[in-house]
Amino acid sequence: MENQLQLYNTLSRKKEVFKPIVPGRVGMYVCGPTVYGKAHLGHARPAITFDLLFRYLQHLGYKVRYVRNITDVGHLANDADEGEDKIAKKAKLDELEPMEVVQIYTNDYHKNMTLLNVLPPSIEPRASGHIIEQIETVKKILASGYAYESKGSVYFDVEKFAMENQYGQLSGRKIEDLISNTRELDGQDEKHSSLDFAIWKKAQPEHIMRWPSPWSDGFPGWHLECTAMSARYLGETFDIHGGGMDLMFPHHEAEIAQSKAANGHDSANYWVHNNMITLNGQKMGKSLGNAISLDEFFAGTHPLLDQPYSPMTIRFFMLQAHYRSTLDFSNEALQAAEKGLKRLFAAVKTLFSIEASAQSTVTERVVELHKNCFEAMDDDLNSPIAIAHLFDGVKMINSIKDGKEQISKADLDILRKLYYVFIFEIFGLYMEEKAEAGNSETLSNVVDLLLNLRMEAKANKDWATSDKIRNELTKLGFEIKDTKDGFSWELKK
């Protein structure tokens, strides 16, 4: 299959033409959420970024197996802590079973991803469901000599690995710098070096999540699940590995080293990383306490939000920035996205209602537009550029509607297909229907009644009454529009 798609590969730090291992097929693994809290805006970034890539690859004709995991075990709160992991901690606080916590937040994540129109991955494996695979991976790493057992835990020997292999390529780190820069942490006597990381961790007596293993009752190290599960579902070497930039080091670096140690060769060919969402210039993260949950965005309940923002506003907001740039949250920016999207959708509706002419005055522009949109996407998924081109097209569409330009049937078909494919299939946007006047037919009838009275007042040129009805309704949150043969209205709040 021929394509011109270029992706920025963090490994090489440049854009590379994408070539899959097996022609026509793509294996993609993306680090999913750790389900110990509500899904927030930060979670939406990689989900939407890789949803865009998933959709675009499929559009190019690839059969894609997209694996995105759920981390429900093993992430230590601190690599050298008392052995209690985040999920267990939360479970005790809430007096819930750990798996109950996992289920609650997994459901929350799924619900929000569905609202954002993020397609479900092909496989969504859970770490807790792949303990056996992880134990087998630990065994393979021990056999290769790059890990050692210490007091029931198993650690990856980073320095030994680095002597014989490349380590730190992804994050641009040098082993010497790492050695000289690591902080001294408590409780590292089990490890030979502070750089070493656990691939199996012995559970303390109070630790709830634990599994038997040849070394101890415990749980897998926090980087291991991705190595084990990607190999299981995509093979030991696969095409694309994605995730947030904050995972580059140490998570992905550890994955690369583990996979090489376990399997003898590199895991992923293309490492793709999305950048962060920032709030007042600072990363939005649960641990920083500045994360706004997606529920809060949709309901507008967070103190920092001026209004609710719909899932499509948020999706469009993210698509208007390149995935490798930080994207700063602000009410102003979100509102700009909301209005822009509304305008784009209005043009799509127009596009499907305009009539074709015998002549076309826009043939060249249609051809250009088509080319430009795909070139933008091929250039490392440059969705903001593609959107800019689509907005250029909006002007053209409106000019056709106004009769300033003409379009032939053939051109119209191309244009309709282009917008349909880009907006709905590749960008994954959908038109959100406003809930009709709070779902009340009665209220709807009352508003119609008032506006019909206003029509009568207008017919009598009783502007005072006419304006009073309109102004009062506007105050109540209705947007009144006069049309050629009457009126239309919608509830804005």
Next chain:
RNA sequence: GGUUCCUUGGCCGAGUGGCUAGGCAACGGUCUGCAAAACCGUGUACGGCGGUUCGAAUCCGCCAGGAACCUCCA
């Protein structure tokens, strides 16, 4: 402290050497009884100081400010 990266018009956000993205806001116009909405039109910005070049937002250096990672994080 180390590593990496960023600084674009009122706001957001593309753009890697010449061809002045786009959105929102603002302003002007069309439409309207007046509005609203919609549509059309207008904006020569690139942190500071040097350097390279015929030519730099774009390359190099220095300075200033900011961020991410180095600990769990999307």
